[in-house]
Amino acid sequence: MDIKTAAAIHRLRLVSIPEALSFPLLLIFGSLLSRISDIDLVMPLGVLHAVLFLLYLVMLADVWAKAKWSFKRVLFFGFLAVIPFGGLYGDKILKREEKDGVIAARARKESGVVA
Template sequence: MDIKTATALHRLRLISIPEALSFPALIIFGSVLSRVSDIDFLMMPLGIVHGVLFVIYAVLLLDVWSKTKWPLKRVAFFFLLALLPFGGLYGDKLLKRYEADGVIAARARREGVVSP
C-alpha cells in the first residue's frame, strides 16, 4: 500500500465516526426534542452538519475506491453503513483492519518477504 492509499483510508476513518454520530444526534436531539418541547432551533444546524459530513464521507469513499480498486460490493457496503445510525462505527473498525493489513503487506514487500 502506498502512502496515498493509506492516507485516503485514514481520512475516511477520521470522517466515519463524526458522520456516524451525527445521524443519531439529528434523530434524538433534532426530531425528538422538537416534538416533545419547543426546541426547534436544533433541527436545522444538526441537519446541515450531518449533510455536510455525509457528503464529505461519500467523496472520501469515492477517493478510497479509486485508490484501492475495491470491488463495487465493498464500496456499496460502506455507503450503506453510512445510511445506518452508528453504522460508521462498524465501518471505522473495518477500515482500521484494512489499513493495518495494507501497512503490514507494504512492509513485507519492502523487506522482501513474499506473501502466498
C-alpha cells in the same frame, strides 16, 4: 497497498465515526429538543449531518479510486453510512485494512522491494 491508499482509508475512517454518530445523536437530539422546548436545532444539525455524509461519500470515492475496490464493496460501505451506527462497524473493518496496509508498506520499504 501503498501508503497513499492507506492514507485515503485513514481519511475515510476519520469521517466515518462522526458521520455514523451524527444521525442518531444529533438529529434525534435536535428533534427531541424542538418538541420539548422552543429551541429548534433540527435545521442546523441536519445541515451538519448532510455535510458529514457528503464528505464521507467523497472520501469513499477517493478510497474506491486508490484501493481499486469492487463496486459491491463500495455499495456496502455506502449502505453502512445510511444505517444509524453503521459507520462504526465500517470503521472497524477499515481500521484492520489500514493497519495491514501500513505494515505491508513498511515491510516492502525495509526489504527494498519497490511496488
